[in-house]
Amino acid sequence: MIIKGKIVSGLQKGHLFVSQYNPEFQKWLGFSSYPGTLNIKVKDVLLFPLQNKIQIKPPEGGIVDCYLTIINNVLKGAIVIPHKTRHPREIIEIIAPANIREMLHLKDGDEIQCELE
DSSP, X not given: OEEEEEEEOOOSOHHHHHHHHHHHHHHHHSSOOOSSOEEEEOXXXXXXXXXXXXXXXXXXXOOEEEEEEEETTTEEEXXXXXXXXXXXXXXXXXEOSSOHHHHTTOOTTOEEEEEEO
């Protein structure tokens, strides 16, 4: 499954979420995330395949559904979908071991592609 969208600025709270969940990301996704998320806006609300889902249930905090992905055919990361979120459903959050914006030279409005593994 390939997901395409445009980069948008977020709520500037991703670093709080990532630091809380990083031990679980390392355990279940195989990497620790850069402290922050990249937000993309998709045209339509997406239905993700259940067979690819990694559900993280930490001791504290809410459940997060994760999908391993390759970002722009270059960088391994994950789409993260918290069960508790303030984002509308057409906003998807992505994490990776590096700062995605800096590594791929991206800015708001740029198009991005994620391919589920």
